[in-house]
Amino acid sequence: MAIADGCLPGDQLGLFNVGSGSAHVELTFCAEGGQPLGPFRLVIPAQRSQSPALDDLVESGTPSPSLTYSVVVVSDTPVLVQPRPADAPAARHLP
Template identity: 75%
Template sequence: MSTMVGNWKMAITDGCMPGDQLSLFNISSATAHVELTFCAEGGQPLGPFRLIVPAQRTQSPTLEDLVDSDSPPPSLPYSVVVVSDTPVLVQAHPAAQDAPKWRRPAA
């Protein structure tokens, strides 16, 4: 059972994959105390993982950065629940940034 750090809550349900990065941007002038809980299909939730994001700053953790060796990260897509005591913007970034991009065929 977790103790929520605040009352600002959101979820990313797009199906994050292992290695994906979350960008947390604290838009307020106060320090944000953030909890991340990762939920994969068929498994127990991982977390909550607590982070501190300074005022008007960004942190970009991956699930692998947060999980200890006793709890391997899920190999299936997962969702993330974000709870914070101040508003933060959250965006997921796919791990494969160097993957080939779709190109329009030459005319």
Template identity: 75%
Template sequence: MSTMVGNWKMAIADGCMPGDQLSLLNISSGKAHVELTFCAEGGEPLGPFHLTLPAQRTQSPVLEDLVGTDAPSPGLPYSVVVVSDVPVLVQPHPADQRPAA
């Protein structure tokens, strides 16, 4: 479940896990400049990480693809804050529920 916390700022505090994926959909007619910050228990926030989504397109990054070796430990849940300069929709996808590629 995602919760709006301000202008084009969203927090996902569901206890996401490393390997999970976020689907980002830019619903505007212009580019979306998106910033992701990951917050894990007992550690410093990771990020911000920057993505650019073309108009009316989707992108689905995986945590490890963005942060590399700095990713939280595999069993450590995290939350993510998403900030964008235009409206975007965000949907988390747990790693164990993603469709096979």
């Protein structure tokens, strides 16, 4: 899956593993005129979610805040992907 709309540093990706086993996910971020960042590898346990942000994944230096990044998501099992802008309201949790 690819999200071509672009995301900015600080934005998150909501990743939900809908399967009964662990999902091994790779995220690669690409910006026009720049080198791809990644792949970043995550393991998401069965029926669990993670919400990584590009800033949290990059170990050496911060991605340029002036660039928008497209992201390619590759997983060995089905996962739901929901982009979340940094300025989006916080998610509400049911009791």
